[in-house]
Amino acid sequence: xxxxxxxxxxxxxxxxxxxxxxxxxxxxxxxxxxxxxxxxxxxxxxxxxxxxxxxxxxxxxxxxxxxxxxxxxxxxxxxxxxxxxxxxxxxxxxxxxxxxxxxxxxxxxxxxxxxxxxxxxxxxxxxxxxxxxxxxxxxxxxxxxxxxxxxxxxxxxxxxxxxxxxxxxxxxxxxxxxxxxxxxxxxxxxxxxxxxxxxxxxxxxxxxxxxxxxxxxxxxxxxxxxxxxxxxxxxxxxxxxxxxxxxxxxxxxxxxxxxxxxxxxxxxxxxxxxxxxxxxxxxxxxxxxxxxxxxxxxxxxxxxxxxxxxxxxxxxxxxxxxxxxxxxxxx
Numbered sequence: 001x002x003x004x005x006x007x008x009x010x011x012x013x014x015x016x017x018x019x020x021x022x023x024x025x026x027x028x029x030x031x032x033x034x035x036x037x038x039x040x041x042x043x044x045x046x047x048x049x050x051x052x053x054x055x056x057x058x059x060x061x062x063x064x065x066x067x068x069x070x071x072x073x074x075x076x077x078x079x080x081x082x083x084x085x086x087x088x089x090x091x092x093x094x095x096x097x098x099x100x101x102x103x104x105x106x107x108x109x110x111x112x113x114x115x116x117x118x119x120x121x122x123x124x125x126x127x128x129x130x131x132x133x134x135x136x137x138x139x140x141x142x143x144x145x146x147x148x149x150x151x152x153x154x155x156x157x158x159x160x161x162x163x164x165x166x167x168x169x170x171x172x173x174x175x176x177x178x179x180x181x182x183x184x185x186x187x188x189x190x191x192x193x194x195x196x197x198x199x200x201x202x203x204x205x206x207x208x209x210x211x212x213x214x215x216x217x218x219x220x221x222x223x224x225x226x227x228x229x230x231x232x233x234x235x236x237x238x239x240x241x242x243x244x245x246x247x248x249x250x251x252x253x254x255x256x257x258x259x260x261x262x263x264x265x266x267x268x269x270x271x272x273x274x275x276x277x278x279x280x281x282x283x284x285x286x287x288x289x290x291x292x293x294x295x296x297x298x299x300x301x302x303x304x305x306x307x308x309x310x311x312x313x314x315x316x317x318x319x320x321x322x323x324x325x326x327x328x329x330x331x
């Protein structure tokens with residue numbers, strides 16, 4: 001009986017241990033939390049569409065066993081079970097049932113939701129996947145848990161090469177040379193302030209947020225009077241949606257902005273410097289494409305030789321084996 005008990009104990013211990021093909025790696029996420037994650041992971045749940053794209057670019061798409069509803073690119077992700085509309089509304093019961101090696105989410109995940117998942121022994125990586133300041137760290141963290149560090153460095157180098165171009169060319173600008181930018185996030189009058197992902201993008205592309213004196217790190221709701229008084233040079237509107245919009249739909253959105261009551265005398269409207277960008281190129285691996293478009297819109301003379309669409313095609317082909325299809329900006 002004693003030998004049988006010892007044997008069962010040894011078998012149980014072997015099952016609970018990390019497989020010999022894996023090792024534990026240390027990850028520090030955006031929240032500052034440090035966690036141990038097995039590498040290479042065998043199963044991942046990703047509630048962030050941008051994180052999902054990075055995982056796929058790092059050849060880890062087959063590890064994703066659950067996704068947020070917006071994770072529809074690359075297209076094969078649509079075959080993966082949905083475990084929540086987004087990080088804000090995870091199906092915790094289903095996540096626990098799938099029992100992944102690790103879960104990845106953005107900062108919309110609540111502390112309570114994270115605690116419930118972690119209490120079941122599932123590490124949870126929470127990060128800002130739309131923030132240009134976090135892109136490279138996110139790629140390296142996900143490369144580490146996948147055991148794809150070399151691939152992660154290839155992708156990081158590709159992105160950093162274009163970020164370096166932006167940084168070098170805008171480094172000589174005086175403050176008065178930087179356009180004042182109204183960036184609306186998903187709905188009219190919802191404006192990015194410095195410290196938000198979009199606020200950081202505006203600064204990184206050589207612009208000044210129209211809401212520079214508002215509470216940092218927040219998206220604030222403003223009015224036409226507020227915008228007219230501050231008279232932005234450029235307006236950027238981000239469109240959300242699981243289904244990529246058509247050029248006609250993006251044109252319609254732009255026309256609605258150009259015809260808004262109270263904005264007819266605003267410089268951006270008079271000069272028709274109103275641009276529409278889709279969520280597919282503002283976070284994760286393709287975020288550098290959005291950054292290039294912003295830089296070119298803000299400073300067309302400085303980036304006359306840069307073709308974001310061509311870079312986008314190169315990125316998709318090199319890291320996802322896909323051809324560029326669809327419309328991501330207008331005009």
